[in-house]
Amino acid sequence: MTTIKFTFNGKAIELTTDPSRRFLDVLRNDLRHTGPKEGCGEGECGACAVLINGHIVNSCILPLANVHQQEVMTIEAFSKTKRYAIIEEAFIHEGSVQCGICIPGMIIATESLLNKNPDPTESEIRIGLSGNLCRCTGYNMIVKAVQRAKERGRGLW
Amino acid sequence: MVEHVIPKNLEEALKYLNAKPYKVIAGGTDLMVQHRAWSALSPNFKTPLLFCFNLNALKYIKVQNDEIAIGSMTDLETLLDHPLTPEILRKVISVMASPAIRKVSTLSGNIINASPAADSLLALYALDAKVVCRSLHTEREVLVSEMVLGPRKTQLKAHEIITEIRIPKTSFTHTTFVKVGGRLADAISKVAFVGCAQIVNNQVKDLRIVLNAVSATLIRQKAIESQWLNKAPNVLQSQMDTILEAYEAYIQPIDDQRSNKYYRKQTALNLIKQFINTL
């Protein structure tokens, strides 16, 4: 058992538990945040994505120990931001959402990408989303949504 | 229950390692998958882990004695964006896994995982990169290509941790990286290739060829490379069959869920040929 301290969605928290546990399990079971989903359990699909220090990370293969003293943000908190509002509008407008299971991860990927590169080309967008698998949409409507978000959200990133 | 530890700093990490053979874990992208259990249960690690990913003392890229020195816990996404990262290494990293995985992957983790299909090792072999292995009382420098002994086998000793990767400064007129995977992004290589060459006054002054996923460890044959130095590129091109035959002896791929031996071998040879024809 180890005490892990980190900033979770803006609040400092402490958990005393096995530090080798998957962060996804801690999020979903201990913290009851089910926005991050388990799709593959091996870092391949991105449905479990969260932001660590503003960058996308797959929580399903992230040991809890590695968030010690880091800043974690999940879709639950990100969805209360201005940037989110822009991304949400774009995803709705472009019809980018089908079954939805990959979408919280896609939103995290979008934020991470725009955070690093506020004006990505189409190819950069595709690379930015390449760790997030979607089986419903064929991605193009999601790519269009990211393009729309970057245009309408200029200055926010 | 196994007692895992998060050391506060490198000194503490070295002390822990000296006391017990902890398994050093960096980003965990390989280990967490290899040891995964039923969802919600702790991964099934039998040896205690030493969580070193957040050791800030091991996160840096700098120039040091004519070499690029990379702290062993520096993530690949940071390397991708860093101006000091050698070009061929950047090319390789740019198509490794995904942004999310790159953010928590490290070169040292790739080296210790010692996968025959590791892409970053292509560049590290080509660049004659070395690793610094430290224990509480010792420090040694080993070539990456010597560090790796076989799939998931290295010569890292029980009380050691990799602290740094050192890459000699080089200059090439030609650098090529080709990855052949199941798809264009986020794939494990069926076979991948790095070729580097320095051509001065129409003479090959430096030639480096590395292949992965076609034998138990990556293939780099300095003996073959040196035979073709100080020759004009068109000499190499005209003796293509000799070069390919020389490599063929070392290319011993397997059939697996991702590809087959025949394809891997032919493609590996095609990639060597394609590179030499561009010199």
Place this chain on the structure above:
Amino acid sequence: MSTINRSVPKVDAKDKISGKMLYVSDLHIDGMYYAKTVRSTISKGFIKSITLPELPEEVTVVDYRDIPGKNNVKMIFEDWPVFAEKAISHYGEPIMLVVGPNKAIVQDVVNEIDIQYTLAEPVFDMVNSVVDYHFTKGNPESAFKNAKRTIKYTYETGYQEQAYIEPQGFIGTIEGNKVHLTGSIQAPYYVKNAVVETLACDPSDVRIVQANVGGAFGGKEEFPSLIGCQLAVALKKVKKPIKLIYEREEDMEVTTKRHPAKITMEAAIDENHHISAIKAHVGIDGGAFTGLSSVVLSRAMIAATSAYTIAHLQVDGDVYLTNTVPNGAFRGFGAPQMIFAVEMFMNHIAKDLSKDLHAYRLNHLAKQHDLTTTSGTFRDPILMPQMIEKACEMSDYHHKKTLYERPGSYKGIGMSWFLHGCGFTGSGEAEHIKAKVKLRKDEQDNVHLMIAAVDMGQGAKTTLMKVAAEVLKRPLETIHFDNPDTDQVPDSGPTVASRTAMVVGGLVARAAKQIKDNWVDGKVQTVHESYKQPEYMSWDQATFTGDAYPAYSWGVNVVEVEVDKASYEVTVKNIWSVYDVGKSLDDNIVLGQADGGTAQGVAYGYLEVMRHKDGKIVNKNMTDYVIPTAVDMAKTETVLFDNPFALGPYGAKGAGELTLVGGAPAVATAIEMAINKRIYKIPATPEYLMELIHSDNN
């Protein structure tokens, strides 16, 4: 003309984007138990002995002996056990559930269970036929007798995994005798009927609720019935809430996939170089149990000439059982295999006859009033000539073809033409499904759609609510559509077979019309509608004669590729599509189906590889079973042609499957052009292309 096709924000988009939407694995019940499935580790044989460890308190083992009713998952044939008894038919076959409140303890028990087997010789080849169907059209024998020449080829297709991002799962509770299951499912009443048979209980003692579904694509049509039955048996024994969620590898190893197929086509060519007759044999690998394979086979056979009319036909088909994972429903349901074979065959015949591909195919294209493969009639207008022209124009097909046909270009452009029968095959709707819908207006004048249709991402909620709103001339916000609950809604059939918009939507429109016609403000009003077969339809299941479908949707795909000269890796550069889905009920939704379906269909043709070795799936996770990423997916351009179908709501026909079925031949014909070799099987992997390039075939 109606403007219903104008896109609206999807009704469930906000909850999905914000992560608030709960899927089955997100559901939590205090005090719930967890179930883990113990599976066979052999492909064929018998259980010799099972040794259980001493069971900790609160851990229960559930197996076939706990089944109160039939040890059979109710589908069409009775051959799929809920739990294996003695005989083992495939690797990963479920033998028992271990259930307990603590996952770690359950896992320990699972690890300590020792099962000994007597091994038998497994069968992996397609030799053991359990279903064989035949039908003819015209007089194929005489056409073959009079043929100037015959041309014959065999085509093969591999597995395809649905690869929904949300693995299968259920959560269940029990109160008294009543079992309540909530799961990721496409067909609530399939699960209900199966559970009722397994528990041998009163139907009112089984309640099935659809959880929000994280992708299905057919994979959650029949397979969830198996899990549902197992969980129901466990609930009866354990009497605690239980959650059963598959892990990814478990899901990929043991759930149903698209049937591998081997299709032999033989054509009789007459003196005008025209195809006078075709003999086709369609063999599909059903895996260990028949499941829905017979219906998959029917759809494949009926698509034997796809978008073409051939006067004389003999079509034979077999479902073969093998000691491998059972195969089942997957978007397209037999059609993708067949349409691949038909399109390649048309191209190969044209090449053998040195005919212009395009003109040769045009000469055989089906026209309105032609007879279908089953001697029914194409009653509605067929817009294919215009659609093909549009696709050629969008893609600059003819120009690119000339450029890319030059040897050594390593570029190719390919095209497929295809149809998809909308709704269940033959008399399925009228005799088996008998869909019912109920609409209820409450005192606030909100109208509730009480239907069993499942929104699994395809937008059923939004489109069906739009249909009701449009008929009622009421705002969309006043229409409600909750996830189906079998205690609340009648059986409007499974959400499969591209039937939801056309059939269920049609019933919703009629029911809405009833409400509108009898509207009284502030009064609770309930109306019912049930499916009536169009009067013109007649179908003889014994001879496969008549109208197999009430309507057909049509499509054209054009795919442009580049093949790497060193590695033979295929890069898909562009995809153009033209579809006739009758009338789009929401353009964004139909275009979303188009993009997603085409992505799956094209990837089926060149990218997605799944194999088994000695009966074990080797590509059993998302790393080793490769589906396209955003980088792999090409840009798409899609045009919809309006061609309203009289009996569909606002003219809508099926859209979901159509967009998948033509992808594989479009990409395969493009690759053929790029490498100047003929392709006989998919996926056309670089490994296969290398074989072709190093071979003499051209």
